[in-house]
Amino acid sequence: MSNKGRPALSERFLETCRKHGLKVTPQRAGIFQEVSARKDHPSADDVYRSVRGVFPTISFDTVNRTLVTLAEIGLIDVVEGLGNRRRYEGDTTLHHHFHCTVCGRIIDFTSREFDTMKIPDDIRRRFHVYNHRVVLTGLCPTCRLENHHLSHHTNEGGFA
Numbered sequence: 001m002s003n004k005g006r007p008a009l010s011e012r013f014l015e016t017c018r019k020h021g022l023k024v025t026p027q028r029a030g031i032f033q034e035v036s037a038r039k040d041h042p043s044a045d046d047v048y049r050s051v052r053g054v055f056p057t058i059s060f061d062t063v064n065r066t067l068v069t070l071a072e073i074g075l076i077d078v079v080e081g082l083g084n085r086r087r088y089e090g091d092t093t094l095h096h097h098f099h100c101t102v103c104g105r106i107i108d109f110t111s112r113e114f115d116t117m118k119i120p121d122d123i124r125r126r127f128h129v130y131n132h133r134v135v136l137t138g139l140c141p142t143c144r145l146e147n148h149h150l151s152h153h154t155n156e157g158g159f160a
């Protein structure tokens with residue numbers, strides 16, 4: 001492992017691209033690595049701004065389309081956004097999200113209780129559920145300190 005620089009392309013990435021007949025281009029690999037390296041659930045615009053440093057001629061449209069493709073083949077996840085900006089993440093393992101409604105941060109957390117939560121029967125009958133993630137909304141620790149007056153507002157969040 002190098003201390004800076006990007007991690008080597010994972011077998012999973014190469015394998016999945018091969019399986020879907022997707023050519024591994026430096027740009028695709030770079031976009032995937034950028035999303036995988038970040039913990040902040042970046043939007044297409046965030047990814048575009050970062051990878052432009054590496055690929056100066058890349059267009060926003062290319063970045064956007066690549067993200068959609070990577071999500072379609074399951075290499076990255078689409079994260080439910082607050083507002084209309086679609087956001088992505090490279091961590092496709094089961095975890096849950098806390099959305100701060102003030103600063104918009106999406107913070108990962110794990111919970112055995114949520115992982116093993118029972119899906120209600122009527123939901124199971126209506127939908128084919130293959131994954132579940134609990135989304136909590138509220139104030140992150142930083143915003144909580146700065147917004148005492150909002151701290152009584154509650155919103156329970158739900159499934160995504």
Ligand SMILES: [Zn+2]
Binds near residue numbers: 102
């Ligand atoms: Zn916040």
Ligand SMILES: [Zn+2]
Binds near residue numbers: 091095
């Ligand atoms: Zn996440």
